[in-house]
Amino acid sequence: DIQMTQSPSSLSASVGDGVTITCRASQSINTYLNWYQQKPGRAPQLLIYAASSLQSGVPSRFSGSGSGTDFTLTISSLQPEDFATYYCQQSYSTPVTFGQGTKLDIK
């Protein structure tokens, strides 16, 4: 299985801050990398697919980059609704695997 490692595991920031979350794959996954946001008691919501494509309806303050083994999710100016847990997911091969999550909370 391809292992996905996110860093940091948790992050504190303020409204208006810019933040970056990284995700590393245990082997090259090309750009088969997705980012999801999950709020407590809710299903994950797709933000970014194929490493850098913004899902329809997702604010443009979210962006993704990377290829191969190293990827980043950037939120340019945090809004109150952005405080949540973020997961990366590789879809290069099955079984599909997720990172352990990055919890973003308010400083």
Next chain:
Amino acid sequence: QVQLQESGPGPVKPSETLSLTCSVSGDSISNYYWSWIRQPAGKGLEWIGRIYTSGTTNYNPSLKSRVTMSGDTSKNQFSLKLSSVTAADTAVYFCARDRYCTSATCSHSDYWGPGILVTVSS
């Protein structure tokens, strides 16, 4: 707007079979691949497997011996059965629609159900 809704009979006893159904509205299940994902309380996400309504399935090897997925196009539903459950199978179970699929994999899951908590307890 595509909507998914998980349903199931409630708590499951150890060694029994967990059975869940995902009802889809807003699109036909015939056009897509569909996945099941689970999440134990306070933990991360685990992909269980996916199904295409032709009957093609792809299961996580860690669960493959216990998983069966099927689809019912007449009801626009698909189902998950997980046999010989233990407390470790207690989790919120999500169904999701997969996009941009080949025979080998799919790009991402764009619509998810709200999830259903399944508790395995005697």
